Amino acid sequence: MTTKYTKDHEWVSVSGDIATCGITAYAAEQLGDVVFVELPNVGRIVSQGDEVAVVESVKAASDVYAPVSGEVVDVNEALAEAPEGVNEAAETTGWFTKLKLSDPAELDALMDRAAYDTYLAGL
Amino acid sequence: MSEDTSLKTTPLTGLWQGMGGRMVPFAGYLMPVQFREGVMKEHVWTRESCGLFDVSHMGPAFLKLNDASLTGDAAHAAIAALVETILPCDVEGLAPGQLRYTTLPNATGGVLDDLFVGRPKADADQGTLYFVVNAGCKEQDFAIIAAACAGKATLTRADDRALIAVQGPKAVDAIGNVGDGPKRLGFMEFMTVKGPYGEVVVSRSGYTGEDGFEVLIRAHKAEAFVRTLLATAHVKGIGLGARDSLRLEAGLCLYGHDLDETTSPIEAGLAWTIQKVRRERADFPGAVRILKELAEKPARKRVGLLPKDKAPAREGAEIRNLAGEKVGMVTSGGYGPTVGGPIAMGYVDLAFAAVGTELDLIVRDQPRRWVVAPLPFVPHNYHRKG
Numbered sequence: 084m085t086t087k088y089t090k091d092h093e094w095v096s097v098s099g100d101i102a103t104c105g106i107t108a109y110a111a112e113q114l115g116d117v118v119f120v121e122l123p124n125v126g127r128i129v130s131q132g133d134e135v136a137v138v139e140s141v142k143a144a145s146d147v148y149a150p151v152s153g154e155v156v157d158v159n160e161a162l163a164e165a166p167e168g169v170n171e172a173a174e175t176t177g178w179f180t181k182l183k184l185s186d187p188a189e190l191d192a193l194m195d196r197a198a199y200d201t202y203l204a205g206l
Numbered sequence: 207m208s209e210d211t212s213l214k215t216t217p218l219t220g221l222w223q224g225m226g227g228r229m230v231p232f233a234g235y236l237m238p239v240q241f242r243e244g245v246m247k248e249h250v251w252t253r254e255s256c257g258l259f260d261v262s263h264m265g266p267a268f269l270k271l272n273d274a275s276l277t278g279d280a281a282h283a284a285i286a287a288l289v290e291t292i293l294p295c296d297v298e299g300l301a302p303g304q305l306r307y308t309t310l311p312n313a314t315g316g317v318l319d320d321l322f323v324g325r326p327k328a329d330a331d332q333g334t335l336y337f338v339v340n341a342g343c344k345e346q347d348f349a350i351i352a353a354a355c356a357g358k359a360t361l362t363r364a365d366d367r368a369l370i371a372v373q374g375p376k377a378v379d380a381i382g383n384v385g386d387g388p389k390r391l392g393f394m395e396f397m398t399v400k401g402p403y404g405e406v407v408v409s410r411s412g413y414t415g416e417d418g419f420e421v422l423i424r425a426h427k428a429e430a431f432v433r434t435l436l437a438t439a440h441v442k443g444i445g446l447g448a449r450d451s452l453r454l455e456a457g458l459c460l461y462g463h464d465l466d467e468t469t470s471p472i473e474a475g476l477a478w479t480i481q482k483v484r485r486e487r488a489d490f491p492g493a494v495r496i497l498k499e500l501a502e503k504p505a506r507k508r509v510g511l512l513p514k515d516k517a518p519a520r521e522g523a524e525i526r527n528l529a530g531e532k533v534g535m536v537t538s539g540g541y542g543p544t545v546g547g548p549i550a551m552g553y554v555d556l557a558f559a560a561v562g563t564e565l566d567l568i569v570r571d572q573p574r575r576w577v578v579a580p581l582p583f584v585p586h587n588y589h590r591k592g
Contacts, residue, residue, distance in 0.1 A: 115240060115244045115245055115246070115447070116244050116245060116246035116543075118518065118541040118548070119516055119517055119518055119541075119548070121517065121570070137570065139517075139518050139541070140245070140541075141245040141246060141249075141447060141451055141540055141541045141543065142239075142245060142447050142450070142540065143520070144518070144520060163516070
């Protein structure tokens with residue numbers, strides 16, 4: 084399983100042709116207490132960079148972008164009832180969507196963990 | 207990341223940075239929006255214990271009558287007459303030591319700012335008024351006040367001092383640090399205290415719906431005062447993020463959002479800030495519109511809104527009736543940690559302003575069902591003298 088990161092602080096973890104996507108712990112920390120998550124409908128086709136979900140903190144709403152292109156095959160319904168799950172475990176059980184990859188080559192341009200950590204250090 | 211050097215700081219900016227405050231630009235100042243615990247915990251802490259807020263960006267000022275021959279009630283009446291040309295509240299009728307919340311209306315009955323005006327308690331201070339105006343309106347307000355009093359009274363800004371709000375059920379314990387007098391203040395009363403932090407102006411007022419105090423203190427004394435309070439177990443520093451969620455739960459207006467140059471005090475539900483004597487005299491800016499709306503009801507009204515589901519609606523969201531017609535707009539929206547869900551305020555056409563009216567708020571192009579709710583969302587917990 085490979086995990087990659089975007090400059091917009093999404094992570095994508097790939098197993099076979101299924102990519103599990105979420106926001107990074109850094110993003111969750113920056114947002115503060117998450118109070119609402121709006122998830123896409125299963126079956127929606129998204130292109131890399133599309134707004135795929137919305138995450139709302141006490142203060143503001145933020146878009147979450149698709150780190151890769153694909154079809155939404157599953158969403159984390161648990162976040163509807165317990166949006167604080169994003170703060171508690173952003174990079175594991177706080178995942179947002181599972182996408183069926185339509186262009187796996189897109190992953191190559193994303194950052195690995197070391198590159199993302201370097202990117203964070205420069206912010 | 208370099209910070210914008212054009213931003214102003216307060217006497218407490220360094221302290222907040224050292225405490226891990228997340229600093230953001232607000233009204234031209236570099237201010238802490240939250241600390242490490244985050245908005246939710248800071249909000250709840252203030253409701254249950256005591257939150258300390260740096261509000262030094264706001265605009266405190268003193269207006270003093272030039273004619274020193276007048277004293278006592280005569281001096282107060284003279285200064286009151288000057289500012290009643292620009293304010294719709296009963297300034298003359300203020301008791302010594304009393305503070306009033308009022309608006310600064312424009313000629314067409316819109317609101318240029320909302321502010322506090324107070325009459326000092328001490329005999330020696332009669333003929334002086336204490337003002338606290340909003341940060342973003344300071345220059346405008348001070349110019350209007352000075353112009354209304356030209357040659358007759360002198361405005362002295364006090365925004366080089368620190369203004370610190372101490373809010374919550376345990377604020378009364380914390381305020382003992384400046385002396386015993388402030389504990390005996392009633393809601394919307396203020397006094398000057400001389401003590402370990404020099405001459406300090408303390409009012410029993412705030413912007414959270416809780417009991418609390420606002421303390422105007424010299425810049426060089428501010429950090430010592432704040433550090434002493436923060437060293438006590440029940441006081442924590444709170445950022446502007448929680449200040450906003452607290453005031454929204456309390457149903458209090460934020461200028462530039464819930465109030466602006468187009469909204470009248472009557473539409474905003476602030477008729478109570480215009481006392482009977484001023485309504486009868488009808489001699490303040492915007493009186494024609496304001497009194498007409500008082501008599502005939504305004505075309506729209508500020509209301510509270512609660513959702514049927516869990517999606518927050520933010521400022522600017524359109525409000526539609528169930529027929530899909532636009533009937534208003536959200537002016538403040540967010541999440542209420544004490545309410546435990548999203549809350550919003552907005553203006554709706556009068557026909558849709560009754561509590562219980564179902565409306566659709568448009569969030570990301572989708573209508574979501576909300577209901578008009580009474581304000582405040584969380585009952586006020588102000589101190590009333592028993």
